[in-house]
Amino acid sequence: MGVGRIGAVLAALGMLSVCAASGSGHVAKRETGAEAEGAEPWDGAVFRPPSALGAVGVARNSGTRRPGREEAVDLPVLLWWSPGLFPHFPGDSERIECARGACVASRDRRVRGDSRTRALLFYGTDFRASEAPLPRLAHQSWALLHEESPLNNFLLSHGPGIRLFNLTATFSRHSDYPLPLQWLPGTAYLRRAAPPLQQRAEWRRRGYAPLLYLQSHCDVPADRDRYVRELMRYIPVDSYGKCLQNRELPTPRLQDTATATTEDPELLAFLSRYKFHLALENAICDDYMTEKxxxxxxxxxVPVYRGSPSVRDWMPNNHSIIIIDDFESPQKLAEFIDFLDKNDEEYVKYLAYKQPGGITNQFLLDSLKHREWGVNDPLLPNYLNGFECFVCDHELARLDAEKAHAASPGDIPVPEPHVAQLSHMACPMPTPGFGSVEEIPENDSWKEMWLQDYWQGLDQGEALTAMIHNNETQQRKFWDYLHEIFMKRNQNL
Structure with a gap:
């Protein structure tokens, strides 16, 4: 692209409107996580988790005048390489005000080669090594937003893949802008009253199982259906959805997946009749916890849970969920669930966190209190805008450090680049939901799909890293690099 064309695009950035929405320096803090006797209970509204790919509105401050070209021309530019995430409308660019100052956010890829474009922002699910922007420019940071399941892109579960990025916002507490509680609006959401045990006892007398399973995403890396199938040998499980289905939802409307979402009020009322819910994530990763x-x-x-190995760190108290991996076999787990089902006094101990003062985990309370973004909270920014300002502040600080070095090169060293670490995802190789890998036939769909996908992610990360180090400019060469890595790896087997 010609220099004149890029200059024309960046000149247009000077005529952009002001975003007054995000940035930790501009939003009053609310103690969303504080546990208090007088805290408001959950108001019953349907919880709809934030979607990074949905339309995100940006609040505008009518008292702030639109900047002229001379005000925006020198601001660092943040380019959303995943344009579907761009959290502003209308238009392709927006000035944003953050804690350290202002940046320009854009989704216009024509500005990529300009010296003022300081960061590229990627959505992990959309990131493809074969389509990465090359050559990688030395003055630009790469920022990753990936709050979704690791199954969407196993490249990011390996060191060569995650270290392609400088800044991260993932479900891991160790990421630069951590999002482990993205599915939890606050403590009021947890304190919603449970249905009376008498109602659930009546439900059981009508022939329903104590244990619910509701999944329509089958054949996932965590291989949850294999475990549930074995568990069904020892305890009744009512399974709705497409996976291991043995019951129909009660109404045609709920059976229609186009209308019965997992947060549908009618569906939630039905699900609340069950005392135990099988809650198995689709992938195993520290701090990856979802609506399940x-x-x-x-x-x-009571969730019967398998997922994040660190889940205990986030629970409201030390007696609120049943962790599948605490039991040596599905049979032992079934025996324990049956015991609780028949002993109400022991069962209600798992619901003690719903009582006033029952949320005793200070780490959870502090994490909710101090996060700068909210879930369905109009008084707080969403995490998409929050991460955008986090990147802006980082780039402004990096610019200041570079200027300080240029002014006193003998006294102030060149600023070291910040690089993401493996702990920012920390997702291990998938393992069978029940039994060992050796016991699973070679033609098993789980074995054919997910183990191959996991290790292909490593090859792809190494291939793209090699291309960047060699200053490659043509994306089509990716497949040559990938083939070479694949051949070398097979020679060493």
């Missing part, structure tokens, strides 16, 4: 965990707790059911 929090929704049963909201409804007053």
């Amino acid at each position: 965990l929090w929704r049963p707790m909201h409804l007053g059911a």
Whole structure:
């Protein structure tokens, strides 16, 4: 692209409107996580988790005048390489005000080669090594937003893949802008009253199982259906959805997946009749916790959970969920669930966190209190705008450090680049939901799909890293690099 064309695009950035929405320096803090006797209970509104790919409105400050070209021309530019995430409308660019100052956010790829474009922002699910922007420019940071399941892109679960990025916002507490509680609006969501045990006892007398399973995404890396199938040998499980289905939802409307979402009020009322919910994530990763965990707790059911190995760190107290991996076999787990089902006094101990003062985990309370973004909270920015300002502040600080070095090169060293670490995802190789890898036939769909996908992610990360180090400019060469890595790896087997 010609220099004149890039200059024309960046000149247009000077005529952009002002975003007054995000940035930790511009939003009053609310103690969303504080546990208090007088805290408002959950108001019953349907919880709809934030979607990074949905339309995100940007609040405008009518008292702030539109900047002229001379004000915006020298601002660092943040380019959303995943344009579907661009959290501003209308238009392709927006001036944003953050804690350290202002930046210009854009989704116009024509500005990529300009010296003022300081960061490229990627959505992990959309990131493809074969389509990465090359050559990688030395003055630009790469920032990653990936709050979704690791199954969407296993390249990011390996060191060569995650270290392609300088800044991260992932479900891991160790990422630069951590999002482990993205599915939890606050403590009020957990304190919603559970249905009376008498109602659930009547439900059981009508022939329903104590344990619910609701999944329509089958054949996932965590291989959850294999475990549930074995568990069904020892305890009744009512399975709705497409995976291991043995019951129909009660109404045609709920059976229609186009209308019955997992947060549909009618569906939630139905699910709340069950005392235990099988809550198995689709992938195993530290701090990766979704609605499968929090929704049963909201409804007053006990989650029977497999997912994040660090889940205990986030629970409201030390006696609120049943962790599958604490039991040596599905049979032992079934025996324990049956014991709780028949002993109400022991069962209600798992719901003690719903009582005043029952949330005793200070780490959870502090994490909710101090996060700068909110979930369905109009008084707080969403995490998409929050991460955008986090990147802006980082780039402004980096510019200051570079200027300081230029002014005193003998006294102030060149600023070291910040590089993401493996702990920012920390997702291990998938393992069978039940049994060992050796016991699974070679033609098993899980073995054919997910183990190959996991290790292909490593090859792809190494291939793109090599291309960047060699200053490659043509994306089509990716497949040559990938083939070479694949051949070398097979020679070493």
